Amino acid sequence: MSRIIRFIILDILKNRIVLVYTVLLAAFAWSAFSLEDNSSKGTLTLLNIILLIVPLVSILFTTIYIYNSAEFIELLVSQPIKRNKIWISLFAGLSLSFVIAFLLGVGIPLFVFADPNIAIMMTTIGSIITMVFIAIAFLSSILSRDKAKGIGVSISLWLYFALLFDGLVLFLLFQLAEYPIEKMMVFLAATSPIDLARILILLQLNVSALMGYTGAIFKDYFGSTLGLLVAFLLLLIWVIVPFLFSLKIFKHKDL
Secondary structure: OHHHHHHHHHHHHOOHHHHHHHHHHHHHHHHHHHHOOOHHHHHHHHHHHHHHHHHHHHHHHHHHHHHHOHHHHHHHHHOOOOHHHHHHHHHHHHHHHHHHHHHHHHHHHHHHHOOHHHHHHHHHHHHHHHHHHHHHHHHHHHHOOOHHHHHHHHHHHHHHHHHHHHHHHHHHHHHOOOOOOHHHHHHHHHOOHHHHHHHHHHHHOOOHHHHHHHHHHHHHHHOOHHHHHHHHHHHHHHHHHHHHHHHHHHHHOOO
16 A cells, blocks of 8 residues: 555656646745735735645646546556555545645745744645545546546536635625524535635634624634634545545446
């Protein structure tokens, strides 16, 4: 299992796309802090990159990589290796590779310019978000043999979580403005890993006031230590559940 993980990590780290991804993240991060006179402004600029670019690249590259590695996966399956070990090794290798790329690109400038607590929070959440969308990519790629369809599903899921979800929430806010919807808003936030990550970072930056009424709601629910632990647990569930579903399908799938 460790040999498979090591092979996948070395294979991915040699990939030019991952190298370009790391360099672009570093360029965005260093420029965000260099062009702003305040580290908080640079952190907010970097937040958009973490919540949009990182999930997109993670889910897209992982989906394509799994389809392109179909022959390699079939070769491993033909060996006396349990299927769950193969799938877990693939996930671990891809996750570690992209987390390393993220930490090199974004983590270093964050710890140089930002407050240490904020830097730790953003790098932790960025790493978890990376694993969330890798897990979603595993699920979308194992559901279909057709590469185009699998990539389409991955892009659609990213569009939903990154863009469409916020529009749906705003629509519900306007339609149900006269009703007590505090608990429903918290529940809706838990159904989107990107929104959950955004809330956690904005609360850490103490700019929840910029989020208006919903900011006050989320501060009440997620502002405490227990709330932070629950939010992190929800993000981890977003990693575990899609991956376990994909693992269950892979164990019984006829390759």
